[in-house]
Amino acid sequence: MRAVAVVELATKTRPVAVIVQQGKVLDFIDGQTQREETPEEYVRQEIAKSLVREYGFPKRDIAVEFTLRLGSKKPRADLVVFAMGDDHHQANSYIIVECKEQKVKANDRTDGVGQLQSYMAACPNAIYGMWTNGIERFCYRKVENKGKISFEEIPDIPDFGQSGDVAERPLFDQLKPASSDALLFAFRRCHNYIAGNQGLQKPQAFWELLKLIFCKIHDERESAEVSFYAAGNERNGINGPLKVKKRIDVLFEQVKKDYPAIFSDNDVVALKPQVLAYIVSQLQMYSLLESDVDVKGHAYEEIVGSNLRGDRGEFFTPRNVCNMAVAMLDPSENQLILDPACGTGGFLIAAMNRVIEKIRTAELARWKGDVKRAEPRVADRVKKFASQFMVGIDFNPELVKATKMNMVMNNDGAGGLYQANSLASPATWEIGLRERNLIGNVDIIFTNPPFGSKIPIDDQAILEKFDLGHWSYNEEEDTWTMGSGIQRSQPPEILFIERCVKFLKPGTGRVAMVLPDGILGSPGLGYVREWILTHTRILASIDMHPDTFQPNVSVQTSVLLLERKTDEQVALEEAAGRKNDYSVFMAVASHIGHDKRGNRTYVRDKKGNEIVEEVEETVKEYLDGSPLYKKQKTQRKVVDDNTIQIAQGFRKWLSEQD
Known part of the structure; x- marks a missing residue:
């Protein structure tokens, strides 16, 4: 080279709009005020974004830290939404929102839901209220009967221009795409609620939540009318939660038929009706299919990571690294894409959504911006691409299930996911995977294989099938040669390099792979580098920031981009006794977007x-x-x-x- x-x-x-001082956060509503960056302020700013982006309220109708009069006291409400176009006076308050940091609980004497209700009682026209600490979330409607005020808990506050009744019985075109960390809050809230009120361990609680997310997506995709909802009068008592359970049970029966590889015939939603009704009420207002990919990915992968991360070197790739690799290789609609160690599907989802955007752009151009005519064509092309050109393999069966759900939530490529050992002989794979005929036929691979000396591959039946299971070092000649003997063991990442290259189409197939830096620099691994140089053209080497995988693990990694050579190219270089000369793109990811604490x-x-x-x-x-x-x-x-x-x-x- x-x-x-x-x-x-x-x-x-x-172009810079504002400079934000250290320790401050820019207020989302007015875009000018700089507030102290505290845990409570973080929650308030996220809810402010939700009020505008999800509920549709104009910023001009929202006040932050609005001063109220409660007798001789003058407390400040975190967020107040006023009737459309009205002056910001206490009498015009329509919705009041109180935000707290996570450690404050709803039953707190001074800062709990009682504080919110006292504010609502002091505002004659404040009909709705929300109290949240980012984990817990409670919504109320004020009811007056014969001069007495009471507060009825409801699933959600209404959207801009909607009545409260609509908020309880959502229509599909009124579901809101989640923005920022709203979905993360909801998933955490549901997961913790199941664990705390159903008596389940957190991994078990995760699988129950998974079933309900599947039901939600199936409802959005297949139902004529919304079935995934819990009306305000169905949250409490006996009859109401049972109605919710009956609707969800019907949805789950349909889900089991659609995804037999994930759920067995005897699987049931095992939540108590009251717990189930609460979870449904926390998710019913969102459109999971329409929510931003990164919003869904961040929320889902945090929950998966806290429950399913195993001890086999499984450290999920940050979304920005996935997006970088996908943007570098820029996959297209008719290219076969593979991740042989897919984890939670981060690379596959990033690749799928890049291709989907290309398809959507092409169809909108074809139909001159007519979304109604373009969308059916987009859906047809996406379905074909996801089913025929996306393949993921992982050894962890629970991760495969979780990844299938992630793919379903992100436009559906679940049919191409398989549980298998990518390093084993293809003859041992299930028939559906064998029929994919992957060896030598894959266009693009994105992967972050498990790595580390603590999880060695010592199966001789596997090692003998790999060139890199046989190599040895000749000290006298300072050369690496392939011998007949088999090494006792190999770290998995070394064998994954060879397997990925063998998956690729000769001459055109390309792989983007996350690898530990030792592969590229350790003297004892010179034979691996020799094998890479012999069988591939190195396109790029990206040195990743030390904090890339923090706060989970401290490991120095690189992203290596390789293109497989043809057998003829390898033979010609061997005959010439030298490798062809070429340029390599190199870069350092010196800024990764987070610190070592995440x-x-x-x-x-x-x-x-x-x-x-x-x-x-x-x-x-x-x-x-x-x-x-x-x-x-x-x-x-x-x-x-x-x-x-x-x-x-x-x-x-x-x-x-x-």
Whole structure:
């Protein structure tokens, strides 16, 4: 290899709107006030985003820290929504929201739901209220009867322009895509509620939640009318929760028929009716299918990771690293995509959604922006692509189940997921996977294989099938050679390199693989590098930040992009006694978007203040039952992450190569 291309990684931002001082957070509602960055403020800002993005209330009708009069006291309500266009006076309050940090409980004497209800009682026209600490969430409707005020718990507050009755009986075109961390809050809330009120261990609680998420998605995809809901009068007592259970049981029977590989015939939703009604009420307002991919991925993978991460080197790839690798190899609709160690499906989902965006863009152009005519064509092409061109394999059967759900939630590619040992002989795989005929036929691989000396592959039947199970070092000649003997064991990542290359189409197949840095630099692994140089062309090597996999594990990794050589190319180089010379793209991901504790990091100016940018988002809404895409501008802090710049630099470099 000769000249090496190195991408410049200076962090770039769009035009700066605001500089946020250290320890401050920019208020979402007015876009100017800088508030103390506390746990309670984090919850308040997330709920403020939900009120605007999910519930549809205009920012002009929302006040933050609004002063109320309660006799001689003047407390400040966290968020107050006023009647449309009315002045911000206490008498015009319509919805009151109280936000607390996570350690404050709903039954707290001073800061619990009683505080919210006292505020609602002091505002004559405040009909609805919400209390949340990010984990727990309670919504109320104020009821007056013969001069007495009471508070009825309801599943959700109404959307902008809706009545309370609609909020209890949602229609499909009124379901809200989750934004920011709202879905994460909901999943945590449901998971903790099941564990705390059903008497289940957290992994068992996860599987019960999984069943309900499947029911929710099936309802969105197949039902003519919403069946996944719990009305306000169905939350308590005996009869109401039983009605909810009956609807969910019907949905789950249909789910079992659709996904026999995930659920057995005797599986049931094993939650108490009252617990089930609560969980349904917390999820019913969202459209999981329409929610942003990264929002769903972040929420789902956190819950999966806290319950299913095993002891076999399973460290799930951060979403920004998945997006970087996918953007670098840029898959298309008719390319076979594989992840032989798919985990929770992060790479597959990132690849699938990149292709889906290409399909949607092409169909909208074809139909000149007519969404109603384009969407059915998009759905047909996506279904074909997901079923025929997406394949994932993992050794952990529980992860495969969880990944199937993740793929269903993200546009459905569950039919291409299999439980198998990717390193074993294909003859041992189940018939459906064998019929895929993957060896030598895959266009693109994205993968982060399990790695580490603590989980060695010592099965001689597997080792003997790999070149890298036979290599040895000749000290006198300083060369690595393939012998007839078999090594006692190998770390799995070494064998995964060879298996991935053998999966690829010769001459065109490409792989993006996360590997420990020892592969690229350890003197004792020179034979691995020799094998890579012999059988592949190295396209790129990206040195990842040390905190990439934090807070879960501290490991130094790289992302290696390889293209498989043809047998003729390998033979010609062997005959010539030398490798052909070529350029390699190299970069350092010096900014990964989070610190070692997992906290998000942002771009700062020279004084240490965070920078905010104005961005344009595409929002899907419904008009008379038909989907409508529109643009809206919003402000957000610039995440200190240069992975997408690396991908852009690689694509530019690749276009300049012969």
